[in-house]
Amino acid sequence: MLADHGGEPARPYFVAIGMADVPEEEGYAPDPRALVPFSEADMLPVTSERLSPGEVRFRPLELPSRMTPFFLVGDDALSLRWLEARGETLREFNAVGLIVEVATPEGLERLREAAPGLELRPTPGDDLAGRLGLAHYPVLVTAQGLEQ
Structure with a gap:
């Protein structure tokens, strides 16, 4: 069941799964500064x-x-x-x-x-x-x- 409870629109996430005819430029792109690699430590x-x-x-x-x-x-x-x-x-x-x-x-x-x-x-x-x-x-x- 899907429901809209406000918040952030889901539409940009559909680019990754090829749904809803969302153009690539409207898709979600994580901030590269947020992608900090982690170590075993x-x-x-x-x-x-x-x-x-x-x-x-x-x-x-x-x-x-x-x-x-x-x-x-x-x-x-x-x-x-x-x-x-x-x-x-x-x-x-x-x-x-x-x-x-x-x-x-x-x-x-x-x-x-x-x-x-x-x-x-x-x-x-x-x-x-x-x-x-x-x-x-x-x-x-x-x-x-x-x-x-």
Whole structure:
């Protein structure tokens, strides 16, 4: 349902989707000064309320076999040791790392130095923790199960 409640006219936005025969010169053009690129540091700190460093016992999972393996880590001593010990396995799996707890760019860099050749992305992990029944990291998640 469409309704007009006043405010800014929608007509200029139709240029982008080729609707309403709106000429290009009447279309919406964002102010280039407003398009400031952001960096990974702008995403920090990343915190996960439902997750903390700790022991994870193997638990089988039944996920699609085509799923890309991934792992959860944080900027803590346990995660750094785990990355160094399991790095080769993680690379063999071509696993993607989700950094669920990191406060600073320096912490992010420490994790990357401990995991050469692995893709690491800062992202909160609470949703995953709930879906997978996790309370702790570091953990590797594959189609077959959770393992530390």
